[in-house]
Amino acid sequence: MAIASEYDVTHKCGHTQKHDLSSLPAGDRQGRASWLATTDCTSCFITKKKRANTRQRNKQRDGEVQAALEDAERDGLPPLAGTAKQTDWAVRIRHDLLRDAYDQLVAGGGMTEADYTTAILEPARLVGRAGWWIDNRHTEVADLVEILADSGQAAEAVTNENPF
Numbered sequence: 001m002a003i004a005s006e007y008d009v010t011h012k013c014g015h016t017q018k019h020d021l022s023s024l025p026a027g028d029r030q031g032r033a034s035w036l037a038t039t040d041c042t043s044c045f046i047t048k049k050k051r052a053n054t055r056q057r058n059k060q061r062d063g064e065v066q067a068a069l070e071d072a073e074r075d076g077l078p079p080l081a082g083t084a085k086q087t088d089w090a091v092r093i094r095h096d097l098l099r100d101a102y103d104q105l106v107a108g109g110g111m112t113e114a115d116y117t118t119a120i121l122e123p124a125r126l127v128g129r130a131g132w133w134i135d136n137r138h139t140e141v142a143d144l145v146e147i148l149a150d151s152g153q154a155a156e157a158v159t160n161e162n163p164f
């Protein structure tokens, strides 16, 4: 009787999958089939891998948000208003924009810390709406000073502090 080349393997996950083992020597097929039974089926393997990748990405994003929030607190920047998804994103955008501005203007451009605070940080503290940062996420550093100086958010921020 010929040794089978196709095996119905019941995997660890409980799914049964057909495996073509014809490329293996006949004497190795049963061993491979037994080993395959200790693994997940292809579909579960892919699903688990995708989940692990998503978890890894989420973890990285949470870490970035956390770091951005800590920097924001140190810089006196307000929590942002919006949906959780918007604020997570906007906090990172604000962080990147301000860090780029600091790198270019202070570290690279000779601006004093005090001038940076006046031109960038103070007006940025008045912008509490997540959507504003998202809308302006592609702003160049050269334009950031200008849009912060006339952000249209100052009145809103004052209103937010005194809702009644």
Ligand SMILES: [Zn+2]
Pocket: 011, 013, 014, 015, 040, 041, 042, 043, 044, 045
């Ligand atoms: Zn499975």
